[in-house]
Amino acid sequence: MTCAPLSPVPQAAQFRRDPAQVMRLARLGLAHPTRLSFLRILLRRMQRETWQFDRPVFDIDANGVGRAMYRAIGPERTYSLVAFAHDLPADMRSDRVIATAWDATFALFDGVPDAEDLDRLAANVPLQEAGRVTQKELTLSRANRSVRLFETVVQCLSEGRQPSADDLAATGYLMRTTAVYGSGKFGAATHNSLTDRPETAAPFQAEMLTVWLIRTFTVDLVNHMAQLRGGAAAVPLAGGLRRSLGVGNSTGLGMAPFLVRHPVLLNNWMMVREEALARVRAQKATQADKVERFIQALTAAQQNAALWTSVHPLQQARLGALRAGLAQIATHVASDWDSGTDQPWDALWQWGQKVLGIEAQEALLALLLEPHGDLIDGLADCLSEDETAAFAIDGTQRVDELKALLAKNYNWALAVDYADRKAAGRFWYVSEDKLEPRLGERFEEPGSERELPLDIGRQAAALFDTLGDFAGDAPVARLLLAHPHHRAMVRRVQLTATRPFAEIRDNLIDGDMLPIDMLRCKLACFGASRFDPRSDRWVRISLFQNAPYPDDLHAEPHL
Template sequence: MDCASLNPMPEAAAFRRPPSQVMRLARMGSAHPTRLSFLRNLLRRVRRDGWTFDRPVWEIDETGVGRAVYRAAGPDRTYSLVAFAHDLPDEMRSDRVIATAWDATFTLFDGDPTAADLDRLQANVPLQEAGRVSPRELSLSRANRSVRLFAHVIDRLAQGRQPDPAEVDAVGYLMRTTAVYGSGKFGAADRADIAERPELSAPFQAEMLSVWLTRQFTVDIAEHLAATRGGATAVRLDPAIRQGLGVGNSTGLGMAPFLVRHPVLLNNWMMAREEALARVRAQQAAEPDAVAGFRTALVEARENAALWQSTYPIQIAKLDALRRDLSRLAEHVADWPAPELGHPWDALWRWGEAALSLEGQEALLALLLEPHGALVDGLADCMTADEETAFRLDGAMSVGTLSASLAIHYDWALATDFDRPENAARFWYVSEEKLEPRLGNRFEEEGAALEQPLCIARLARDLHAALAEWPEETPLAAFLLAHPEHRFMARRAQIVRRHPYAEVQDNLIAETMLPIDLMRCKLAFFGASRFDPRSDKWVRISLFQGLPYPSDMTPGGWT
């Protein structure tokens, strides 16, 4: 079933932005989380379906070492986050993928773990890649403390005082995950094993549930250590301060190629978001409740932008632009909408396209969706993908048809001169040590012979040139039998004919390409906030900041 049949609204098509506008790296790298994000989708589901949460196991000693279990019970199944807390020497704390020890390690267990399960997991989960989990586990993750804030919070709570709000705002989390693995890694359940479960069918729902329960753990262990140190003097976190704490995440280049390797999934994510924006723009009037919701969201966005900090020069400039844009937007909507204005949301969007930076435009997109849940939330059901179906090649297609399709859908690629060094300066490869994606300099480093097929623009150019040497009526199957090296790109070219948002329309091996643009786009779909690059290949973000905790859903399940 496709997205249109799930959520019919044909009049929105006229308002949809074209891929040539949406799928450029500069715009993708300005993406903001929306109400269609995977973590917001998770929270809507657990509320709607009446999930309950508790903590049946808390075996953490006075030094903060031990294990705990957080249980999430839905209508049909139960999932349990099994957490292990460790005594990590400061000199061993590292966010790099090559780290071998962490402050805490986790797995999301399918069901209620027995004592034997916990013992098995305790022997393996703390080892992460060096251990082994089973198909009963859905994810494997680890986290490190934000040392300064973690210590500050414990000290203050132990003294019977609340932490300094400025310190909390400056960091935004007590711990940050450095990896959250799922989909069959290290023995965990394959995606196919859980994809048909309604609660996990949407993208990354197991991972989001794991991180959300981890957020609860980060607060629980801080309060536990404060109580151990301060005794009767210790207090718990003020609810408002607690609400402002998310789970941090530190992620590097390994995340960047995902969007390129999953073109149908990328299309569906983008299509859902673009359809949502088009639906809002297609509204003939702005209802008072929606206008009020938009104004509230704008106030919150300005507050978030004021707190959002970065030390990376590119991000500093983008944050400056965002703050200016949000101020300009607030001024513009002071007396908006005029009573006689038709399609007021579209008029506001078109004003934003003319008046705001890319950063401001994508922030405006998120703001426009926020008060329109009834109109757009159903589109979250359209964001998964059956990639096996799309994998099949149509060998009966003629060479001429595919060549013409390339000229239409890959015009941005065919115009690139790859003989210019700056247009072929990079190459993607997989590191032997950690089997993680890496980016090399073609003219300064060895390894280009092991290049991964992420240079889509160049592959499209090469395929188009090769097709030109064959008679147009030739079946594609005959061409590919003679030139199997083009199968990969031929398949992608056929996918794009049916999935218009499937390709990043930029040169991914250009000297000026910024991997963080790919990372920010993906992280925005997760629901990440406070995007803070530390380079063009490494970023820190926060998840679930400002949103409820599991204990807020089931207050009686906690001690």
């Protein structure tokens, strides 16, 4: 890759994994967050640039109702999270996207809002979709309190007691967001309007800043309510317990199609990770401090895996495999791995490929990246790209060249019999009630005539069949003149010539396809942890767990 500001590592090319291995859902669905995840990129930038933070507004009563404002002050610009806290009756609390009331609502403001802005936001942000925001707002969000924990923590603190560490670990958050909207939704600023700003050039940086500041607001809120309730007897949440908390999130099928609709971004996210792994494996030697940092990361991963729980049988099995795999890595590193050998990191990786299951292999990938920030952090500049630049179709390409690309990069799709009921068992559509993508059972439910074009494998196979009707030296333009419905698929195939990670290499309408694998892939890129599927179609996660807060960000040694 050439977009990173670091010197290239030419020898890394031979260590890059084959996209045919990487882009299968069975592996993507076991992805782990890495130091190149979007939230880690944000934290490092704010630390590196010595951002400052304050809370100029915090007007909230004993019932947890009111408003607050948090400012993140960068070297050139300031961003303000405006929060509105509500006392929501339990019977109105819902994580569904069609909910109309929440415990807290938020907007990330570009700059510092004045009194008029705050009044405008107060009239609109609590309404979410029913309200209106402007180009001054970068995100719109809402969150609900944890039914299990929030009141318990407030009561404990008000009585001068710390809540149970085990209870906090079992949930991992005091609030969970049910949506964090950005990129122009509901009138907010578009992503394109922010790409010339270094701090928002990487993917989803405004959204990550929003969630990080929500985390701070949540802890401030329980401390404040406890103090008002308990007076002099109240105590704030202890630092270690505070650190263990993240922000929860419930994510469903609405997120999954993003990976299909944005093949350029998917390619970049995966290629950056694979390039980072290749650079680490290519190192001819290591240093003691990097080995120490690796072991620290391994210990932290084992601690996280021990606390990570799930009610879903599939995830429970995966967790068992992960814990066993991490234990194997720890034993091997302590007794058999020679960090002084030639290319020691590659030797460790090759051992893992032979011995570990896929879950632990992907965990090992994240661990190998952890000590090597000087080598790989510059790759964060390669994550984003103007997708319109890759939109044009090369109509002069020969049909036989297009066919060769199809055979090379879509062989997984061409081998499927889409006449088989199982192979075409599902269809993607937009729910009329929820206005979000959903997955239907083709032969059991109505609506397949409104199918979304996410059946990439079937489209690839149909294009391949059509190409057989044209001479090899015919231009692609002639094909598209006769069959314009193949335009989208031709574009995707041409993309893979230079973007080999642009496609999930699985049949996305197969009856056995697990949408949660798509969700985990994307959420790991964000930096999510503690994946807890509640079905094959939605998952709970945590963001920023064990990360620093604004008041201790600059004391953090490793980000």
